[in-house]
Amino acid sequence: MSLRHLTTAEIHALELQGCACACWDDVRVEDPFITYAYRDVTFSGDIELYPAEGTFMHGAFTCNAGIYGAAIADCRVGRGVHISKVHDYIAGCDIADGTVIRNVSRIDCPKESCHGAGSVVDVLSETGGREVPIYYGLTAQEAWIIAMCRHDMDLVGNLKSDIKEKTAAFRRDRNIIGPLAVIADTLLISGVDVMAGAEVDGASRLVNGTVGEGAFVGTDVIATDFILARGATADTAARLDHVFVGEGSRIANGFSAHHSLIFSNCILENGEAAALFAGPYTVSMHKSTLLIGGMTSMFNAGSGANQSNHLYKTGPCHHGIFERGVKLASGAYVMWPARIGAFSMVMGRHKSHPDTSALPFSYVVENAGATQVIPAVALGNIGIARDADKWPRRDRRPDRPADIITFQLFNPYIAQCIEDGIALLDSLIASQPDADTLTGSGYTIKRSHAERALTLYRMALRHYMLGTMLQRIADGLTLASDNGIGSGRWADVAGMTVPASLVAGGLPDAQAWDNVYRDLEWEWVASRLAAEPDIDLTHPDANAIATLLDEWQHTDSMFTDMLRRDAEKEFAVNNPAAAAGFGLLDPDTAATDFRNVRGTLDTNPVNNLITARTTRAKSLAAAVALRLNLH
Structure with missing residues (x-):
């Protein structure tokens, strides 16, 4: 339906309900216009009001659509919207259908803004050189190429140009608040888009950013020049400055990040990140942990883990790589530059700039102040197998x-x-x-x-x-x-x-x-x-394949046994590394205490992983035998 101006009777009814406007001709409405849905509202500038129909639950309370106790300037207010208790004003917003805004101080877009798009993140090197412009929709792969392919500036330039074009679409002097979004108990939102189904509840200060579809921003969050992707969370006093947060990631409990890229399924709490490139499944949960100038994925940082990117010569220009699956033990320290191989465990302090990228599944340990590598030892680590099982x-x-x-x-x-x-x-x-x-x-x-x-x-x-x-x-x-x-x-x-x-x-x-x-x-x-003397891929022979199947089954059984033995260490009552601290009243009760708390390997979920591995191996062997008529 088309918009129309208010009638004299409607204006009179609104004024009786505490509403005011310097020029009522600037207010246009769509029928049905429900006058009693607007109380104590001051309108200013160009206003579009769509039907204030319906009720909905907000927490334990039933709310009516409409605007109650607010100053609204230059806004479009969609169908079924509820706005109440606006302590300062809402200005320059397109508010979509079904949105709830209550108990906020100010929401505005004071100048032309890209809503976080185009903000430049100085990732890895804090002095620049690997900077990545962010936008709503940035992928980890795009960002990696822009940051790491500086040997091919044409490629990097083309990607940056594409992002610049996409950024232009976000440039406007209005905020978009999407359908079914919720904004409550929040102090300041300025130059920020809040997309469909997103929720902002208790934030302190959001400036120049985007809260993506289904994303959540919670209590006391302060964020500037940021993008939260779909389903991302920033909560409980998180601090973000020039940060991209990817899909399904959670930043919370006072975690502070600046000039960092944080992609899918990360969990970062309590600690700090600076110039961090956090690939998928990067996890840090401890207050004393610093992640600076590093690249990670499928990564876990123990308490007190940290790195140095500043050698006090030419500034914080150094960076390092933790390949996928790396874990830092509590107190682990690495001086950049360095590169740690995939699925390795780092323990102790490392200042010799090691490059162990060709040695995956290793323990990287400190021995008499120097770095020692124990390669391949983690191939039988049950923790790595458990991680690989749980990530999907x-x-x-x-x-x-x-x-x-x-x-x-x-x-x-x-x-x-x-x-x-x-x-x-x-x-x-x-x-x-x-x-x-x-x-x-x-x-x-x-x-x-x-x-x-x-x-x-x-x-x-x-x-x-x-x-x-x-x-x-x-x-x-x-x-x-x-x-x-x-x-x-x-x-x-x-x-x-x-x-x-x-x-x-x-x-x-x-x-x-x-x-x-x-x-x-x-x-x-x-x-x-093709280079193996006992394998012919061009003319595969059933008997030769059967021999290879036997070899594969034997090796698979060996690795499964390694995993089982590693897991058994966690349930060994006579192992001080597992059982210390049990049976405090009577040493004779230690075994019973331990089993009642920890159980046994057979009753632990990790046993299901080992059993499933054995089952898959048998199923594969049976399927191959069936194909080759080996029965």
Whole structure:
């Protein structure tokens, strides 16, 4: 229906209800116009009012649509909106249908704003050089390419130009408050879009930003130059300054972040981040933890973990990489620059700028003030297996997620790291034949540890490749491969493992990626298996495949046993590392106390993980045997 001006009778009724306007001709309404739904309202500027129909629940209270106790300037107020207890004013807002705004101080858009879009985040290097402009819809992969591909400034420039065009669409002198949004008990919102279904409850100060669809901003949050993606949360005194928060991520409990990019499914509480590139599933929960100038994904920081990006020479220009799956033990410290290999545990203090990227699944420990690496030892770590199992189940992103995440524990990138590790360890052993302790890039390795790691790495690599081949056989897929782009080097692009050559050429969107990943993975695996003397992918022989299946089952059983033994340590009553602190009244009750509290491995959910692994292996073996008529 079309808008119309108020009638004289309607104006009189509004004025009797405490409403005022310097020029009632600037107020236009859509029928049915319900005069009693407006009380103690001061209107100013161009006003559009749509029907104040309906009631709804806000907490324990039933609210009527309408405006009660507010000053409204230059606003469009949609159908079924409730506004009440505005202590200062609301100005320059397009308020969509079904929105609730109550007990707020001020909401305005005092000047032309991009609502956080185009804000430049000086990520990794606080002195600049890897800056990323943010916008509503930014993906982890876009940001990674802009930050890390500075060798190809044409590529970076094209992406920045695209973002500049997208930013222009957000430039306006009005806030958008989307359908069914809720804003309550909040002091200041200035130049901020609040998208459909979002909620702002108790925030202190939001300036130049976007609160995305279904996102939540809670008590005492202060945020400036920010973007909260769909389903993101900032709560309980979080502090954000030049920050992007990705889908399903939660920033809370006084966590402070500036010039940081935080992508999907992260949880950051109590601590601090500066110039952080937090890929998916970055977790930090402790007050004394600082994450500065680092890149992470599938990461966990213990209490007191921190890094240094400032060597007091040319400023805070240094950065470092924690590859996917890294964990920092309590009190762990790393001086940047450094690079820690995937799925490694860092313990102690490390000042020698180690690069262990070719040594995944390692313990990086401090020994007499120096960095020592125990490579491959974490291949049998039950904690890593548990993490890989839970990440997909803890995916909090909405439908059609923006970021692409490779959940598989083993994939071509990790296998490539293992390949590099085998080559590195072979080289270190050969080049230092008389040394009991081998020297690498900023670290040492005991010869015995290197030799054991070679055995484990080779087992893990072949197990992954044979498993991939056997799964294709079970699924009835061809083993032929044309050595396409998947056979080359791969990169981990903010949680997405992908052929490096695809990065410059343009990554597919998240929905298309699942359809092509498996073939690209097979290209990598097939190119390596083709060099194995006992494997013929062109003319596969059933008997040869049966032999490989037996080998794979044997290796899989070995790794499963390693995981089980590692898990059993957590339930060993006679293990002081697990059972200290039980049986305080009587040492003879320690075992009973322990079992009643901790249970046994058989009753713990982690046993389901181990059992499921065994079941999957048997199912794969049966499917392969059926395909090859081996029964």
